[in-house]
Amino acid sequence: MNTIGVLTSGGDAPGMNAAIRAVVRMGRNLGLKVMGIRRGYNGLINGEISEMDRSSVADIIQRGGTILHTARCEEFKTEEGVNKAVNIIKVFGIEGLVVIGGDGSFMGARALCEKGLPSVGVPGTIDNDLAYTDYTIGFDTAINTVLDAINKLRDTSTSHERVSIVEVMGRHCGDLALYAGIAGGGESIIVPEVEFNVDDVCKTILEGKLRGKHHNIIIIAEGVGHANELSSAIKNITGLDTRVTILGHIQRGGSPTAFDRILASRLGARAVELLYDEKGSRVVGVKGNDVIDADINEALKMKKDIDHDLLKLARVLSK
Numbered sequence: 001m002n003t004i005g006v007l008t009s010g011g012d013a014p015g016m017n018a019a020i021r022a023v024v025r026m027g028r029n030l031g032l033k034v035m036g037i038r039r040g041y042n043g044l045i046n047g048e049i050s051e052m053d054r055s056s057v058a059d060i061i062q063r064g065g066t067i068l069h070t071a072r073c074e075e076f077k078t079e080e081g082v083n084k085a086v087n088i089i090k091v092f093g094i095e096g097l098v099v100i101g102g103d104g105s106f107m108g109a110r111a112l113c114e115k116g117l118p119s120v121g122v123p124g125t126i127d128n129d130l131a132y133t134d135y136t137i138g139f140d141t142a143i144n145t146v147l148d149a150i151n152k153l154r155d156t157s158t159s160h161e162r163v164s165i166v167e168v169m170g171r172h173c174g175d176l177a178l179y180a181g182i183a184g185g186g187e188s189i190i191v192p193e194v195e196f197n198v199d200d201v202c203k204t205i206l207e208g209k210l211r212g213k214h215h216n217i218i219i220i221a222e223g224v225g226h227a228n229e230l231s232s233a234i235k236n237i238t239g240l241d242t243r244v245t246i247l248g249h250i251q252r253g254g255s256p257t258a259f260d261r262i263l264a265s266r267l268g269a270r271a272v273e274l275l276y277d278e279k280g281s282r283v284v285g286v287k288g289n290d291v292i293d294a295d296i297n298e299a300l301k302m303k304k305d306i307d308h309d310l311l312k313l314a315r316v317l318s319k
């Protein structure tokens with residue numbers, strides 16, 4: 001293999017730049033030509049492709065977002081779109097591809113593998129919703145962003161003796177809510193994987209109040225929905241002043257943490273090594289402290305679940 005491509009796709013995540021840097025520099029180290037594809041699969045279809053050298057990724061390890069930009073591309077979900085991309089790939093002489101993104105982007109990578117282009121997926125998403133890996137790039141930074149918000153809300157919530165509901169990202173996966181909730185000492189953590197009951201949440205609030213708690217922080221994943229309705233219900237039942245804060249896209253930004261930079265560096269480099277060894281249809285990840293790779297089909301079939309023990313621990317420790 002002489003030439004590889006790299007793109008970022010789907011929702012952005014802090015650490016994507018560190019992963020691009022690792023791909024380019026490991027690629028150059030192995031004597032490969034590395035082509036940067038802009039705007040995800042859109043750029044692949046439209047030929048927005050140019051060569052990247054070592055200096056093109058200088059000074060980006062600390063930057064959030066992605067210098068290659070990212071996009072969603074409906075056309076790429078069609079056979080016609082994938083065929084267009086395959087033609088462009090041939091024009092640019094790309095023989096292997098690194099796709100940095102979430103599960104949707106991995107499905108795109110799988111479509112290219114099926115057309116004979118060896119592709120490797122690098123997990124870049126703040127949701128941590130991929131079952132085959134312990135952590136995805138961007139998750140740790142997002143936890144810390146949420147944690148910073150929780151700390152600030154705790155101050156004002158204590159002063160006013162209010163209940164604070166914090167809605168965090170995570171459509172189908174409650175990991176961000178769970179990890180940030182544990183780290184921030186949230187009284188209730190509500191995730192899409194486990195049914196919740198408003199009465200239980202109110203009981204926790206009222207019991208806390210009896211013990212002299214002056215604040216109450218509830219972390220809810222966006223996939224559960226209805227943060228405002230939950231707020232009204234709590235207000236009605238407990239009589240306490242309740243406020244909702246929706247953190248939104250702030251969670252996608254910011255300088256990546258050391259953890260995410262190191263993870264991105266290791267995973268980006270491993271993805272290139274796999275392509276260099278002519279191994280396509282793979283995804284890379286981390287299990288314990290080991291970098292692993294897995295078959296892309298197997299990885300996409302795996303069902304992610306919340307860590308129920310950690311959720312139980314959070315309940316015990318917040319009382």
Ligand code: ADP
Nearest residue numbers: 010011072073076077101102103104105107108
């Ligand atoms: P993420 O990668 O963050 O999960 P999306 O689910 O939005 O983000 O997917 C990103 C892009 O991946 C889509 O816009 C599309 O171009 C491509 N993609 C998603 N699903 C498929 C699919 N089934 N086949 C081909 N490409 C897909």
